[in-house]
Amino acid sequence: xxxxxxxxxxxxxxxxxxxxxxxxxxxxxxxxxxxxxxxxxxxxxxxxxxxxxxxxxxxxxxxxxxxxxxxxxxxxxxxxxxxxxxxxxxxxxxxxxxxxxxxxxxxxxxxxxxxxxxxxxxxxxxxxxxxxxxxxxxxxxxxxxxxxxxxxxxxxxxxxxxxxxxxxxxxxxxxxxxxxxxxxxxxxxxxxxxxxxxxxxxxxxxxxxxxxxxxxxxxxxxxxxxxxxxxxxxxxxxxxxxxxxxxxxxxxxxxxxxxxxxxxxxxxxxxxxxxxxxxxxxx
Amino acid sequence: xxxxxxxxxxxxxxxxxxxxxxxxxxxxxxxxxxxxxxxxxxxxxxxxxxxxxxxxxxxxxxxxxxxxxxxxxxxxxxxxxxxxxxxxxxxxxxxxxxxxxxxxxxxxxxxxxxxxxxxxxxxxxxxxxxxxxxxxxxxxxxxxxxxxxxxxxxxxxxxxxxxxxxxxxxxxxxxxxxxxxxxxxxxxxxxxxxxxxxxxxxxxxxxxxxxxxxxxxxxxxxxxxxxxxxxxxxxxxxxxxxxxxxxxxxxxxxxxxxxxxxxxxxxxxxxxxxxxxxxxxxxxxxxxxxxxxx
Numbered sequence: 209x210x211x212x213x214x215x216x217x218x219x220x221x222x223x224x225x226x227x228x229x230x231x232x233x234x235x236x237x238x239x240x241x242x243x244x245x246x247x248x249x250x251x252x253x254x255x256x257x258x259x260x261x262x263x264x265x266x267x268x269x270x271x272x273x274x275x276x277x278x279x280x281x282x283x284x285x286x287x288x289x290x291x292x293x294x295x296x297x298x299x300x301x302x303x304x305x306x307x308x309x310x311x312x313x314x315x316x317x318x319x320x321x322x323x324x325x326x327x328x329x330x331x332x333x334x335x336x337x338x339x340x341x342x343x344x345x346x347x348x349x350x351x352x353x354x355x356x357x358x359x360x361x362x363x364x365x366x367x368x369x370x371x372x373x374x375x376x377x378x379x380x381x382x383x384x385x386x387x388x389x390x391x392x393x394x395x396x397x398x399x400x401x402x403x404x405x406x407x408x409x410x411x412x413x414x415x416x417x418x419x420x421x422x423x424x425x426x427x428x429x430x431x432x433x434x435x436x437x438x439x440x441x442x443x444x445x446x447x448x449x450x451x452x453x454x455x456x457x458x459x460x461x462x463x464x465x466x467x468x469x470x471x472x473x474x475x476x477x478x479x480x481x482x483x484x485x486x487x488x489x490x491x
Numbered sequence: 492x493x494x495x496x497x498x499x500x501x502x503x504x505x506x507x508x509x510x511x512x513x514x515x516x517x518x519x520x521x522x523x524x525x526x527x528x529x530x531x532x533x534x535x536x537x538x539x540x541x542x543x544x545x546x547x548x549x550x551x552x553x554x555x556x557x558x559x560x561x562x563x564x565x566x567x568x569x570x571x572x573x574x575x576x577x578x579x580x581x582x583x584x585x586x587x588x589x590x591x592x593x594x595x596x597x598x599x600x601x602x603x604x605x606x607x608x609x610x611x612x613x614x615x616x617x618x619x620x621x622x623x624x625x626x627x628x629x630x631x632x633x634x635x636x637x638x639x640x641x642x643x644x645x646x647x648x649x650x651x652x653x654x655x656x657x658x659x660x661x662x663x664x665x666x667x668x669x670x671x672x673x674x675x676x677x678x679x680x681x682x683x684x685x686x687x688x689x690x691x692x693x694x695x696x697x698x699x700x701x702x703x704x705x706x707x708x709x710x711x712x713x714x715x716x717x718x719x720x721x722x723x724x725x726x727x728x729x730x731x732x733x734x735x736x737x738x739x740x741x742x743x744x745x746x747x748x749x750x751x752x753x754x755x756x757x758x759x760x761x762x763x764x765x766x767x768x769x770x771x772x773x774x775x776x777x778x779x780x781x782x783x784x785x
Contacts, residue, residue, distance in 0.1 A: 211684060213690070216589070216690060217589070217590075219586075220586040220589045220590050221590060221593070223582065223583065223586040224583070224586055224587060224590055224593070224597045227583045227597070227601060227661075228597060228600045228601065230658070231600055231601055231603060231604055231658070231661065232600060234612075234615045234616070234619060234658070235603070235615075237615070237618070237619055237626060238615055238618070241618065249624065250624055252623070252624055252629055253626055253629045253630075253633075254624070254626060304510045304511045304514070305511070307507040307508070307510065307511070308507060308508045308510075308511040308512075310507055311503075311504040311505075311507035311508045312508070313494055314494060314497055314498050315497060315498055315499075315500060315503065315504035315507075316497055317501060317504045317505065320504075323508055323512065326512065326515055326520075327511060327512075327515065329519075329520075330515050330519045331772055332765065332768045332769045332772050333519050333520075333523050333765065333768070334719050334768065336719045336722060336741045336744065336745075336764065337523070337526070337744075337761045337764040337765045337768060338519075338522040338523050338525075338526050338761060339744060339745060339748060339749050339757075339761070340526070340529075340748045340749055340754065340757060340758070340761075341521070341522035341523070341525035341526050341529070341758075342518060342522040343749070344522075344525070345517060345518060345521060345522055346518075360514065360518070361514070361518035363514055364511055364514040364515045364518065364519060365511075369511065377494070381494060384494075384497075384498075393498075394498040394500065394503060395503075397498075419605070419606055422608070423607075423608035423609065423610075425608065425609060425610045425722070425723040425726075426722055426723065426745070429726075430749065441608045441610045441611060441723075442610075444610065444611060444614055445610050445613075445614070445723075445726065445727055448614055448617060448727070452621045452622075452623050452624055453623065453624070457618060457624070460614065460618070461618065464611050464614055464615060467608060467611050468606065468607050468608070468611055471606035471607070471608075472603055472606040472607070474606070475602060475603065475605060475606040476599055476602075476603070479598075479599065479602065482602070483602075483666055483670070486663070486666055486667075487666070487667065487670050
């Protein structure tokens with residue numbers, strides 16, 4: 209800091225605390241609501257300190273024993289579907305992007321520019337602009353209500369490909385020459401030299417893509433028709449269909465907390481890579 | 492930039508890009524081409540016959556007052572989200588840049604909304620703002636005598652989705668502004684301080700102008716976010732209501748095409764959306780190029 213200004217310092221802390229309070233308030237309310245009975249929450253105003261029904265509510269939510277007017281599907285199953293989907297999307301994106309970036313940077317082949325542009329153009333075609341035709345393709349392929357249907361259409365990634373391409377371009381050419389002199393083929397070079405060097409980029413992308421995969425909403429909403437294959441973010445939306453007093457808000461909020469937890473843990477624990485990844489991919 | 496040293500193979504590179512290209516072709520290009528094609532066709536209600544109608548679907552679309560209204564709603568919504576989100580996060584980033592003690596704690600707390608799914612944000616907002624049981628609705632009534640009802644009042648409904656969308660986007664904007672502020676050379680600030688410029692003056696004459704590329708970038712990103720990623724918030728909270736007053740374009744495509752079954756009309760809407768994304772993406776990349784030179 210350039211100069212010391214006590215008043216400004218205190219004011220800065222005050223603003224930061226205000227910001228933190230704004231961010232934390234909805235999360236706090238959700239947590240409080242998840243520890244009370246549904247009757248206690250329907251009292252206006254609802255209690256502002258934790259109640260004693262924490263385990264009861266979370267177990268009821270996980271097993272699907274809530275009695276709300278909306279959907280009461282077991283959350284344990286939804287969490288599993290979300291986890292599998294998010295992990296397959298994350299590793300799928302990273303794997304195919306690593307391979308395509310490797311091809312684009314280290315080989316010269318006809319139509320290379322065209323391939324680059326084809327991958328680039330996918331940035332401009334989010335699910336939202338091609339809902340019905342994509343649904344038709346997936347249903348024609350018999351992929352509705354399957355893990356393949358939930359994940360494969362989302363695995364193409366222009367941002368990840370560009371990030372790896374950008375990184376590969378900074379890898380010194382001497383490494384390739386050295387590998388060649390030692391008699392290593394392209395795949396050997398990729399596996400033993402390029403992959404270990406890319407660790408940081410992979411970690412950064414892991415955080416971003418895991419959150420992307422876990423929080424996907426529109427696509428699973430279209431590609432699934434039964435509770436059996438709902439990820440938790442779709443499931444929770446079905447739970448609140450009962451209306452203000454028909455919903456068991458304690459169960460819904462317990463589900464909300466559980467739906468937030470895995471991506472929040474990933475972001476907080478991998479904060480350093482997350483920030484780097486965000487600023488590098490600019491996405 | 493190109494590599495000097497390469498591997499020689501004609502087959503291997505194609506095998507390497509094959510998975511990515513296959514997915515792009517099957518799930519991106521084919522459906523997008525279908526959308527373009529369908530936007531110029533009309534199907535009868537049984538899907539038995541298809542007729543080529545050229546640009547008729549677009550003409551109908553732009554003569555439809557509901558669609559034009561939706562355009563207006565989207566413009567208001569995305570402008571509010573972008574401006575509010577950016578100014579709030581800029582303020583937080585400026586003070587975070589000054590704070591030394593507790594900086595990591597503040598930063599950690601502020602990035603959490605990024606991890607929260609838009610639809611979960613929507614569910615939290617429904618719960619807090621519910622006119623009968625919500626804490627926020629209660630607080631507004633008790634302390635300000637303000638009757639909150641987003642189910643009847645479209646300004647309330649708009650406020651609700653804007654605050655939810657801004658809350659979720661604070662993390663993203665905040666991190667970019669903080670990175671931007673920290674990359675401004677300390678010597679510039681010190682020189683201005685020696686010349687007698689106080690913090691307020693230094694912000695407007697040095698930091699804010701130097702942040703302008705970041706601000707512009709975030710403006711585009713926030714527009715894209717408000718256009719496309721807020722579908723889940725609206726689907727969980729207002730369902731586009733009351734009436735059609737919060738039905739943004741993406742929500743309308745989903746309702747008309749996927750729920751309502753109007754294939755030609757919704758394909759035309761998709762095409763319009765595609766044009767919007769293309770414009771925004773081109774803007775974004777134009778900016779990235781500029782930043783590299785800068």
